[in-house]
Amino acid sequence: xxxxxxxxxxxxxxxxxxxxxxxxxxxxxxxxxxxxxxxxxxxxxxxxxxxxxxxxxxxxxxxxxxxxxxxxxxxxxxxxxxxxxxxxxxxxxxxxxxxxxxx
Numbered sequence: 001x002x003x004x005x006x007x008x009x010x011x012x013x014x015x016x017x018x019x020x021x022x023x024x025x026x027x028x029x030x031x032x033x034x035x036x037x038x039x040x041x042x043x044x045x046x047x048x049x050x051x052x053x054x055x056x057x058x059x060x061x062x063x064x065x066x067x068x069x070x071x072x073x074x075x076x077x078x079x080x081x082x083x084x085x086x087x088x089x090x091x092x093x094x095x096x097x098x099x100x101x102x103x
C-alpha cells in the first residue's frame with residue numbers, strides 16, 4: 001500500500017461525460033439533447049399558454065431520454081439522462097394538464 005503513504009497527485013477538475021477515457025460523441029449528444037428538452041419542457045410546463053411546447057418537448061425528451069439511457073456508455077451520461085427524463089416527464093404532465101398537444 002505505498003500509494004496510501006506517498007504524496008497524492010491531484011488532477012485538475014474537469015467536467016466530462018467521458019469518464020472512461022473514450023470518446024462517445026453520439027451518446028453525449030443524446031444526453032445533452034435529453035437534458036435540454038427536459039429543461040424546456042419543465043420551464044414551459046408552468047406557463048399555461050405554452051402547453052403545446054411543454055407537451056411536445058416533454059414527450060420528445062422522455063422518449064429520447066429512454067433511448068439515450070439504453071445506449072449510454074458512462075455513469076455521467078446516465079446521470080444527465082435521468083435528470084432530463086424526470087424534467088421531461090414533469091413538463092409533459094404539466095403541458096397535458098394545461099391543454100395538451102394541440103392548441
